[in-house]
Amino acid sequence: MNSEDILKALSVVIDPDFKKDIVTLHMVRNIQIENNHINFDLVLTTPACPLKEQFRKQCTEAIITAFPDARVLINMTSETTSIRSNEINILPNVKNIICISSGKGGVGKSTVAVNLAYTLQRMGAKVGLLDADIHGPSIPHMLGIKNIKPEIRDIKGKHYMVPIEKDGLKVLSIGLIVDEYQALVWRGPMVTSALKQFITDTLWGKLDYLILDMPPGTGDVHITMTQTVPLTGVVIVSTPQQIAVADARKAIAMYRLQNVNVPILGLIENMAYFTPAELPNNKYYVFGKGGARQLADEYEISFLGEIPLIQSIMEGAEKGLPASEEFEAIDSIYKEIAGNIARNISIKNEEKLKEQSTIPANAE
Ligand SMILES: Nc1ncnc2c1ncn2[C@@H]1O[C@H](COP(=O)(O)OP(=O)(O)OP(=O)(O)O)[C@@H](O)[C@H]1O
Ligand SMILES: [Mg+2]
Known part of the structure; x- marks a missing residue:
């Protein structure tokens, strides 16, 4: 299991607001794998994102589906967007x-x-x-x-x-x-x-x-x-x-x-x-x-x-x-x-x- 595998597994998670998957949106960063422990950052567009827990659940499920023994730790972070x-x-x-x-x-x-x-x-x-x-x-x-x-x-x-x-x-x-x-x-x-x-x-x-x-x-x-x-x-x-x-x-x-x-x-x-x-x-x-x-x-x-x-x-x-x-x-x-x-x-x-x-x- 490597970073590519994790990104592939996570690409089924769709952001409902931007209608694209979270990998395409570059929301998944800094993946670290140690044995069956998988850590990564999920970068949201606002710290006040109401979908935080929904994303956490979907990401965890997506990885567990692909790698049933995985232990997932997601670091929720954000970069507030601006125009x-x-x-x-x-x-x-x-x-x-x-x-x-x-x-x-x-x-x-x-x-x-x-x-x-x-x-x-x-x-x-x-x-x-x-x-x-x-x-x-x-x-x-x-x-x-x-x-x-x-x-x-x-x-x-x-x-x-x-x-x-x-x-x-x-x-x-x-x-x-x-x-x-x-x-x-x-x-x-x-x-x-x-x-x-x-x-x-x-x-x-x-x-x-x-x-x-x-x-x-x-x-x-x-x-x-x-x-x-x-x-x-x-x-x-x-x-x-x-x-x-x-x-x-x-x-x-x-x-x-x-x-x-x-x-x-x-x-x-x-x-x-x-x-x-x-x-x-x-x-x-x-x-x-x-x-x-x-x-x-x-x-x-x-x-x-x-x-x-x-x-x-x-x-x-x-x-x-x-x-x-x-x-x-x-x-x-x-x-x-x-x-x-x-x-x-x-x-x-x-x-x-x-x-x-x-x-x-x-x-x-
Ligand atoms: N949901 C609420 N429940 C109880 N009291 C409230 C509530 N919302 C506002 N108030 C009270 O109503 C009064 C008017 O509120 P506020 O001063 O926030 O209105 P405002 O629209 O800013 O007024 P202004 O147009 O004068 O600037 C205040 O005394 C405030 O404490
Ligand atoms: Mg006022």
């Missing part, structure tokens, strides 16, 4: 920039952004979180970092901001730098130029995902931002309520405008239903049922998952410790959503890379 570094020089070390957006205010963008950032990090990714809501920054409160001032570093005469490290996450918020009352009177162009600086003049370092918590609405700031900073995609948050759904529809339309054109990674239904702690099997649809899911179907957008209205989610935001860190049930909801987002990003990146590779080099 950003190929096309621009703004933050080439940040592989994916995702913005969390909604039409309507107060639907839970910031809460979702914070919990997703923690969850992606716990799944093994390097994550940054930027509070882009200049007029109502809530991240400092939600992470309990309100009174920390980011360091300003001078590099060759140019000033850069250093994000605050909170539990391994890199975080920056306009609320930490600019007086909140002062920022209230800023006009659109000032807001956009400040935000741009927060992205380009900040030492974010190497990140798999930079999450932008956007302000509510579909205004000038949103459009200019998306044109200034090439984004990987946007996640739309909505409650099931028709008023929120109507505004989410406007947000989808805006991101799909030809001059904006940001891929929509999917839709999250927040506050989908209420479950009292003492009656965990009861669901009360206080904001209506499934409005956001229907919207996703209507626009053929991926439905990323639903998050119930839970008192501890609100309390976590109040006390500066995300509920997904504390409660297993909430963690598993966010894990599923984070996995779906990471998976959709990998698929979109792959499609884009394929498109780029089919364009002749001398094409106009």
Whole structure:
């Protein structure tokens, strides 16, 4: 039994997203064989891959089928894909920039952004979180970092901001730098130029995902931002309520405008239903049922998952410790959503890379 035999055995394992086998996709690396012990790396396109355990099982089965005595040890690792570094020089070390957006205010963008950032990090990714809501920054409160001032570093005469490290996450918020009352009177162009600086003049370092918590609405700031900073995609948050759904529809339309054109990674239904702690099997649809899911179907957008209205989610935001860190049930909801987002990003990146590779080099 040699490496070639192992690769042959593993070539029956198909990646369902890329519709090719894992050997052709160069996911199997560093094969080591010692007697009947077989070790290898399986390189995934994201550390948050929801198919990790499925791959582990299929690979083990494939080898055992070919070599019944084999003892298989798979080292799951990842190289997060990116299309950003190929096309621009703004933050080439940040592989994916995702913005969390909604039409309507107060639907839970910031809460979702914070919990997703923690969850992606716990799944093994390097994550940054930027509070882009200049007029109502809530991240400092939600992470309990309100009174920390980011360091300003001078590099060759140019000033850069250093994000605050909170539990391994890199975080920056306009609320930490600019007086909140002062920022209230800023006009659109000032807001956009400040935000741009927060992205380009900040030492974010190497990140798999930079999450932008956007302000509510579909205004000038949103459009200019998306044109200034090439984004990987946007996640739309909505409650099931028709008023929120109507505004989410406007947000989808805006991101799909030809001059904006940001891929929509999917839709999250927040506050989908209420479950009292003492009656965990009861669901009360206080904001209506499934409005956001229907919207996703209507626009053929991926439905990323639903998050119930839970008192501890609100309390976590109040006390500066995300509920997904504390409660297993909430963690598993966010894990599923984070996995779906990471998976959709990998698929979109792959499609884009394929498109780029089919364009002749001398094409106009
Ligand atoms: N699933 C949930 N269960 C319970 N409370 C929640 C949930 N999601 C959000 N909240 C609470 O709802 C309120 C609004 O949430 P959040 O600030 O995240 O919304 P937002 O969309 O960012 O608002 P804005 O548009 O003002 O930026 C907060 O008090 C938050 O704690
Ligand atoms: Mg917010």
